[in-house]
Amino acid sequence: MAFIFVVDDEEDIRELLKYNLIQDGHRVSTFENGSQCLKAVESEKPDLILLDVMMPMMDGIEVCEALKNNPENEDIIICFLTARSEDYSQIAGLEAGGDDYISKPIKPKVLMSRIHALLRRKVKLDVKDVISQELKINRERYLVEKDGMEIQLPRKEFELLALLASRPDFVFKREIILEQVWGSEVVVGDRTIDVHIRKLREKIGEHTISTVKGIGYKFNR
Amino acid sequence: MAFIFVVDDEEDIRELLKYNLIQDGHRVSTFENGSQCLKAVESEKPDLILLDVMMPMMDGIEVCEALKNNPENEDIIICFLTARSEDYSQIAGLEAGGDDYISKPIKPKVLMSRIHALLRRKVKLDVKDVISQELKINRERYLVEKDGMEIQLPRKEFELLALLASRPDFVFKREIILEQVWGSEVVVGDRTIDVHIRKLREKIGEHTISTVKGIGYKFNR
DNA sequence: TTAGTTATTTAAGAAAAAATTAACAATTGA
DNA sequence: TCAATTGTTAATTTTTTCTTAAATAACTAA
Numbered sequence: 001m002a003f004i005f006v007v008d009d010e011e012d013i014r015e016l017l018k019y020n021l022i023q024d025g026h027r028v029s030t031f032e033n034g035s036q037c038l039k040a041v042e043s044e045k046p047d048l049i050l051l052d053v054m055m056p057m058m059d060g061i062e063v064c065e066a067l068k069n070n071p072e073n074e075d076i077i078i079c080f081l082t083a084r085s086e087d088y089s090q091i092a093g094l095e096a097g098g099d100d101y102i103s104k105p106i107k108p109k110v111l112m113s114r115i116h117a118l119l120r121r122k123v124k125l126d127v128k129d130v131i132s133q134e135l136k137i138n139r140e141r142y143l144v145e146k147d148g149m150e151i152q153l154p155r156k157e158f159e160l161l162a163l164l165a166s167r168p169d170f171v172f173k174r175e176i177i178l179e180q181v182w183g184s185e186v187v188v189g190d191r192t193i194d195v196h197i198r199k200l201r202e203k204i205g206e207h208t209i210s211t212v213k214g215i216g217y218k219f220n221r
Numbered sequence: 222m223a224f225i226f227v228v229d230d231e232e233d234i235r236e237l238l239k240y241n242l243i244q245d246g247h248r249v250s251t252f253e254n255g256s257q258c259l260k261a262v263e264s265e266k267p268d269l270i271l272l273d274v275m276m277p278m279m280d281g282i283e284v285c286e287a288l289k290n291n292p293e294n295e296d297i298i299i300c301f302l303t304a305r306s307e308d309y310s311q312i313a314g315l316e317a318g319g320d321d322y323i324s325k326p327i328k329p330k331v332l333m334s335r336i337h338a339l340l341r342r343k344v345k346l347d348v349k350d351v352i353s354q355e356l357k358i359n360r361e362r363y364l365v366e367k368d369g370m371e372i373q374l375p376r377k378e379f380e381l382l383a384l385l386a387s388r389p390d391f392v393f394k395r396e397i398i399l400e401q402v403w404g405s406e407v408v409v410g411d412r413t414i415d416v417h418i419r420k421l422r423e424k425i426g427e428h429t430i431s432t433v434k435g436i437g438y439k440f441n442r
Numbered sequence: 443t444t445a446g447t448t449a450t451t452t453a454a455g456a457a458a459a460a461a462t463t464a465a466c467a468a469t470t471g472a
Numbered sequence: 473t474c475a476a477t478t479g480t481t482a483a484t485t486t487t488t489t490c491t492t493a494a495a496t497a498a499c500t501a502a
Contacts, residue, residue: 038240042240042243066240069241069329070241070329071333140390140391140392141390141391141392141439142392142433142436152433154434154435154488154489154490155434155435155436155489155490156489156490157489188490188491188492189491189492189493190448190449191449191450191491191492191493192490192491192492194449194450194451195450195451195452195490195491195492196490196491197449197450198450198451198452211448211449211450213447213448213449213498213499213500214447214448214449214499214500375477375478375479376478376479377478377479378478378479409479409480409481410480410481410482411459411460412460412461412480412481412482413479413480413481415459415460415461415462416461416462416463416479416480416481417479417480418460418461419461419462432459432460432461434458434459434460434487434488434489435458435459435488435489
């Protein structure tokens with residue numbers, strides 16, 4: 001579902017978080033300090049980093065700043081882990097680029113609902129070509145390859161397809177689709193999605209996208 | 222993207238720069254003093270050197286002079302790193318052959334945009350002729366060869382073509398085109414791109430460049 | 443089965459984006 | 473400096489894409 005880094009100097013916390021996150025279907029890497037994490041980010045970018053604020057050597061805020069200084073990392077969601085005793089206003093006020101914070105002691109249910117909320121905002125597909133059976137999506141070239149044939153899709157159709165294909169089999173709710181493809185400000189009706197779905201199905205095959213009534217649509221693997 | 226040397230006596234600075242440059246896709250070698258750097262230049266020439274001015278033993282200006290004494294190194298871009306307290310006029314006045322300077326403390330974003338600007342100047346010089354089917358682009362001579370016929374293109378048209386042709390099939394967004402061909406400071410309208418595209422198509426053929434509505438343009442392989 | 447809800451389909455019109463044209467400004471070079 | 477070339481803008485037209493509306497079909501649950 002998502003690729004998540006956990007950075008905390010205490011092993012217990014790392015294990016707790018890892019266990020819960022994996023249960024929830026995510027891929028997880030843990031690090032016991034900031035520099036390990038930064039190094040790892042160079043080779044593979046996670047979707048989200050859970051970052052302890054209080055750590056020896058390099059604190060979470062520094063790690064966050066180091067990350068956010070690089071535009072390539074702007075898509076990574078940072079969520080701080082703070083001890084309850086720490087000053088919230090301080091955390092909230094730091095403009096280091098964090099997206100949220102969760103205070104310890106960590107309640108797994110709270111953690112998970114926060115993570116879900118954060119990931120929902122993201123979903124911004126990575127730039128790599130998503131490949132799925134006889135269908136290839138090339139984000140750089142803005143085109144779709146179906147059985148070797150190149151198909152040019154209009155912008156919205158392309159983005160819609162790219163979104164759905166970013167997580168095959170995952171059902172995207174209509175609201176999420178609107179949020180991701182149209183953006184939160186723009187207000188368009190639900191029918192608009194249908195029409196685009198229809199055009200997509202015409203172009204890339206009826207079976208590739210299926211409807212989940214009452215919920216939304218999904219891309220079939 | 223480019224091969225960059227970093228010369229600074231402080232390890233922290235070296236690491237910071239290296240980290241950011243690598244993130245940006247460059248190949249980086251670091252040196253803690255001038256003579257190490259000079260020796261390395263003999264075996265492989267970098268595209269750009271980030272050179273601290275204040276260093277024990279041999280300062281950055283001496284290094285620069287030593288480099289520029291050898292005509293073989295004239296293509297290497299030198300960018301000085303200076304402490305804020307140092308006298309700018311002194312730096313600016315030194316005719317040692319530096320191309321730019323960045324003052325400490327270094328803000329990675331500033332650094333990167335400078336580096337981009339410097340490299341943009343360079344890339345134009347040393348990228349060899351891009352060849353694509355019956356079309357050859359000669360960056361040194363600023364002309365295009367179409368079916369053996371030489372076509373002289375105006376500067377902007379040439380740069381636009383050269384940019385698109387540097388990555389055939391890749392869709393360049395309008396904003397990127399503006400950034401690369403016109404530069405980030407200059408503000409020109411989107412229609413300007415259209416007009417240049419049109420002139421290009423007239424001269425080198427309609428099919429060579431295609432439009433991706435809502436996104437930008439691409440050069441067809 | 444049937445009412446109620448939700449999705450599909452179609453066609454048409456609105457909106458957005460790009461192409462085109464022509465005129466004007468800036469630059470260059472003689 | 474003047475003429476020619478190059479670059480930019482503005483206005484208009486054309487094309488493409490997006491959205492809506494309305495009728496129909498499909499599904500769901502009582």
